[in-house]
């Protein structure tokens with residue numbers, strides 16, 4: 001079973017949890033760490049001979065085009081993580097279209113690849129921003145991986161279909177690849193897609209969840225993490241205890257956990273784990289199913 005490994009390439013000041021305003025002028029004055037953090041990720045993937053999908057923030061592509069070329073030269077898949085890390089449900093459809101087009105241009109300018117897979121900042125395609133899928137299809141995207149089928153204070157669509165599915169929109173279909181969850185009971189699921197859940201909880205939690213998904217349900221998982229989550233020296237930007245725990249707890253053990261995950265499970269790009277040819281059966285929207 002090949003699972004998808006994805007990396008959201010952004011700076012340490014971009015996580016929505018930190019509440020840093022989307023003021024691009026202010027971002028430029030903050031020290032950049034994304035290059036060394038992402039190179040560390042590239043080294044780990046190289047050691048394990050794993051290809052992954054890199055969802056690149058358009059702003060980062062503009063600032064660090066050589067990094068994007070380096071990711072592409074290493075054989076990884078280039079995808080889009082918006083331009084300015086704005087939560088989709090805070091935008092109007094027009095602003096979302098503008099941000100997405102700007103991101104596509106910045107990424108294509110940096111490395112020559114027009115991305116066809118999208119991930120929204122903080123999984124912010126929810127029931128109230130479901131309209132975004134039509135705009136993504138209109139902008140040429142064939143895959144989206146922005147929906148977490150769980151309940152969370154900032155993201156998630158509780159009860160959303162847990163497996164990859166073709167979603168029809170007036171601008172054409174888009175293949176939705178939700179983040180991995182493990183089924184606990186008929187109505188309860190647990191998030192096991194990595195990121196904060198891998199960092200904050202014992203390794204055995206994620207490993208058991210992925211095994212359940214791969215072996216009992218015979219489904220590939222879509223997992224993710226951020227380069228800054230592997231950097232014990234990452235500048236700490238919040239004083240809120242809850243935000244600080246959510247953002248920084250477990251960073252020192254994260255690289256070791258990731259290496260263990262790469263040793264215990266098979267991973268590749270989104271395209272390899274979720275090929276478009278296999279999902280020719282269009283399904284109706286599954287919110288609440």
Ligand SMILES: [Zn+2]
Pocket residue numbers: 008010014015081085120121122
């Ligand atoms: Zn992000």
